[in-house]
Amino acid sequence: MLDRRSFVLTSLATAGLAATTLVGCGGAPAAGEDADPSTDETTAGTGAVDTGTLIVGFDSSYPPYGYVGDDGEYTGFDLELAQEVASRNDWEVQLEPIDWDAKDTMLDSGAINCIWNGFTMEGREDDYTFSEPYMINGQVVVVRADSGIASFDDLAGKTVITQVDSAAYNVLAGEDATQAELAATFDSLETIGEYNTAFMQLESGAVDAVACDLSIAAYQLAAKPDAYVQLDEFLSEEHYAVGFKKGDDATADVVNETLRAMDEDGFVAELCDKYAADGISYDNWCLE
Structure with a gap:
């Protein structure tokens, strides 16, 4: 670090x-x-x-x-x-x-x-x-531990969800050209009002991945360490x-x-x- x-x-x-x-x-x-x-x-x-x-x-x-x-x-x-x-x-x-x-x-x-x-x-x-x-922050992707998704390349054809008007959405929706290209490989990029429900959908299998703040990922992984994994790559790095x-x-x-x-x-x-x-x-x- x-x-x-x-x-x-x-x-x-x-x-x-x-x-x-x-x-x-x-x-x-x-x-x-x-x-x-x-x-x-x-x-x-x-x-x-x-x-x-x-x-x-x-x-x-x-x-x-x-x-x-x-x-x-x-x-x-x-x-x-x-x-x-x-x-x-x-x-x-x-x-x-x-x-x-x-x-x-x-x-x-x-x-x-x-x-x-x-x-x-x-x-x-x-x-x-x-x-x-x-506070240092970043945008990351979280998937189910048993999903077989190990990298951004594996998100092709998958359903990814994030919070409406969030930093993760802005990055994927076109703010960052590289990540916009990544989002174009998804089956869909969905939005939702808040992250708790997004993670419930991830756990149920309704979506394949959640794009969110590093801090939100850390919180969810701390609560359910066996349920989720965070991909190593960052969508972006930023600050609160x-x-x-x-x-x-x-x-x-x-x-x-x-x-x-x-x-x-x-x-x-x-x-x-x-x-x-x-x-x-x-x-x-x-x-x-």
Whole structure:
């Protein structure tokens, strides 16, 4: 494995993080002057820095990053990170489970003010203001242990499923020319709303393979090590980051610095250890 610091520095140098300057609010216009539209209350910021509340949009069926725990409460690695960030900044925190394909509408409307749920930043840099990447991720393929599928070549004529609007889908659907050629050999590339059901279909034999995040594969293999195997090849390598509404640099900056402080005082390492059995590794933490 590459030295984490070297890997991160290389990644950050090429990531092309989105950064849009916030429009400042001026004073009230003098009598007879046209009102500056930037002072209209309707343009007030919806970010946590502006409102004092971090409203986290997440997929509640995305373990180990966000899911419903045995006690019926929302939990997960990313949700615990978000809650700690909010606590350290004296923000309220609101966890909002969302339909993944509605995330942009909810972010634009202010119903949520961040997407924090194993959110891949590559290919989305122009659509959001992102935090700095904090976790190394990749896209992989998981098959049944008894399937006889050992490589990408063996997926020819097979049914592969992935989550709608996921990084894996984007890679296979044309974002990466090489992987688009791979997808063209499939019998079909199916999509589904969440990965738990995708793996149920894999186990039942309804599909032949699941294309997903490395972290999701690790979680499923940890839960059922005899049922599945992960193919050695990667569809892509990328990073997780927190997505904010375009222009919310202020909140992104605060989150970056708070995550750094949480890493420095050991909170992140302890949280990774807590979720180690679910496939989370501190070796993949990359925000320094």
